[in-house]
Amino acid sequence: MTTTSEPHEPGRLLYDPATDRVGEYRDRVGPYAMLRPVGGGVEWEADPATLRPATDRERLGASVRAVNRRTGSLPSLPPPLDDVSRPPRPVPGCAACAELAERREDARTAYDRSAETDANVLLRQHRRQEHRA
Template sequence: MTTKPERHEPGQLLYDPGTGRVGEYRDRVGTRAMLRPVGGGLEWEADPDALRPATDRERLGATVRAVNHRTRSAPPLPPPLDEASRPPRPVPGCASCAELAERREDARDVFDRSAESDANVLLRQHQGQEHRA
């Protein structure tokens, strides 16, 4: 008596002894099973008769490898803002600073980044000329 091969469900994590990898079962294509790496990536073909459900340890290992890969390939965080790259703060009591800060806020309200940047430049120039410490 022959046993019928186990039917795998899409999304099920299976161990492929041919590659020594755990993959997410996608579907069958002809006589081959298609598996995708945990966390995404290029699918590979496997012998469906050799596949078995992944153990808890194998699933955990595959998940950790996927997270590590995603962490290593993520773009680095931007450097922290230093004081020179922060928008200038108006000097309290200065009408010119208040007017330029208001101009900047108006530009922000309408998402005009160019006008916002211009107001910051003018405010820095004004502060450099009028409010030197």
């Protein structure tokens, strides 16, 4: 293990061989150095005599792990558009489907979004019940 007697600056990334982790140096508390995980988290105590500056590879690895932790805690993206977000299509040859599609078009022409939505809901229900679609 590499020992160092140089004082560490707050914010400097150091490698702790006891935990095999890279941490951001915070301060000293008694005989211990306080390190915080890259990207935040719970601090831990380390023996200052065994700490060494983190290598480029260790710093990069710690940064990637921090980003992955952060990304995992973010809300996921909305689901892709599916059939529910698109207007339903009438089944060819069905008079009820044609009537509901015509009602929807009339509502669109009149800029009545509520009636348009109602027609879409009724058309979906009809397709599920009568056409199993």
